[in-house]
Structure formats: C-alpha cells, structure tokens
C-alpha cells in the first residue's frame with residue numbers, strides 16, 4: 575500500500591486506528607475452543623467487528639510463533655482475512671546482519687518464496703543500516719523502525735543523551751538517509767507524547783506507529799494533537815483494550831464499541847487539522 579493510499583483510507587474512514595491482534599490462546603472465550611482454529615475464529619470475529627473503524631491491523635508475531643506450526647497457520651489465515659483496504663503490520667521487531675535480515679524480509683514480504691504478504695514489518699535499528707536495508711528492497715513494502723518505544727526501559731538507551739540530542743533522535747535522522755517517508759515509519763510510544771512535537775520537527779512527513787493507548791495508559795488526545803499531519807501521519811494501535819474488552823460471548827460487540835469510541839475521538843482530531 576502506498577503513502578497516498580494509506581492517507582486516503584484515513585480520511586475516508588475518519589480513523590487512524592490500528593487494531594493489534596495480540597491474540598492470547600489462554601484468553602479466548604470458551605465457546606471458541608471447539609473451533610478447528612480458535613485463534614483464527616477469534617481474529618475473524620474481531621476483524622468483522624472492527625473493520626468499519628480501523629485502517630490497519632497489527633498481529634504481534636510472538637503470539638503466533640509461541641503456538642508452533644499451528645500459530646503460523648492461524649497467522650496466515652488471519653492475514654488472508656484482513657480486508658484488502660487495510661494496512662497490515664507484522665509486528666516482529668526483527669533486524670540482524672544483512673543476509674539474515676534478507677531472510678526475515680522474505681518471511682514477511684515474499685509469498686512467492688513461502689513467505690507472508692504483509693505491507694510492513696517492525697524492525698529494530700540497533701544493528702544499523704545493513705540490518706535494515708534488506709527490508710527496503712521490496713516495492714510497496716514498509717519498514718516501521720523502533721524509535722522511541724512505549725516501555726519504561728526506553729530510558730536505558732533510547733533517551734540517553736548523545737551530544738545535544740537523545741539517541742532516538744539520531745535514529746530518526748539517520749534512518750531518513752536510508753529511505754523516504756514513502757517506505758519508512760517510526761514507532762513512537764503513546765506514553766512518550768511529550769516528545770511527539772520534537773519528533774515532528776525532525777520527521778515532519780513520516781507516519782508514526784503509536785502503540786500504548788488503552789492498556790498502557792497513553793493519551794490519544796496528546797499524541798493526536800502533536801502528531802497528526804495533513805496526510806494523517808499517525809497509526810494509533812490498541813490491542814488488549816479492544817481484544818479483551820469482554821471475555822464473555824459479547825466479546826466482539828464490546829470490541830466493536832471500543833474501536834468505535836476511538837474512531838469517534840480520532841474523527842474529532844482529524845476535523846481540527
């Protein structure tokens with residue numbers, strides 16, 4: 575999916591919501607356990623319930639890999655089921671020496687070589703340019719680089735001062751020499767809303783993937799008012815607060831209500847642009 579297509583979807587749906595498919599087999603409603611693929615049955619119900627309000631879906635690969643080969647099948651079925659107008663993110667947080675990264679890229683981007691067909695993958699920047707560029711060799715596919723993450727440990731390295739800057743700022747500046755805003759996004763945690771204006775100064779056009787609203791307590795309002803651009807420019811993820819809004823038979827209805835509430839708020843911030 576291109577930058578302009580993603581931007582158009584945001585204004586069409588009046589939403590920059592990304593639903594995180596962090597599907598924990600231990601948290602599935604009991605009535606789904608008799609299904610042949612309970613994880614997929616759950617994801618299908620969540621996608622059906624939220625697709626009116628979401629422009630992106632982000633399966634977190636750990637939840638699938640931890641299930642062994644069955645998990646990989648659930649992931650493939652889920653990816654196939656996501657509506658084609660929605661942007662898909664493999665949240666895998668990969669990155670290694672070049673030849674290994676190219677195999678990771680194939681895993682998520684190349685169905686002709688037994689891989690999946692995601693639009694994007696999350697990548698860790700720690701190993702530098704040659705660990706990231708193999709993911710950029712696929713036309714129409716995106717790298718979403720971890721810049722300033724939502725967790726407390728982000729202070730250990732990402733917020734360390736380096737000269738006049740903090741390390742995450744160097745990551746954002748340097749990565750822009752590897753790819754344009756048409757192929758590169760940055761992860762910025764919603765819990766880091768105080769620095770989103772600073773990030774917009776050094777990355778005015780890049781999409782930011784913003785996890786950390788809902789269960790992690792980040793503020794949608796603060797991130798939106800500082801991070802939205804004329805193209806949209808944000809994908810705000812919520813996983814647990816949508817998926818597990820209810821553990822009973824009404825889980826899909828409750829997920830829909832959570833997603834709709836976020837979309838209604840997002841429409842308001844888009845109207846302020």
Ligand SMILES: O=C(O)c1cc(=O)[nH]c(=O)n1[C@@H]1O[C@H](COP(=O)(O)O)[C@@H](O)[C@H]1O
Nearest residue numbers: 594634696723724763785789790812813814
């Ligand atoms: O790359 C991510 O998506 C990510 C980066 C980050 O800084 N913080 C973060 O929470 N995430 C992911 O975003 C999702 C957040 O889930 P909830 O806290 O349940 O909404 C999880 O899949 C995390 O792995």
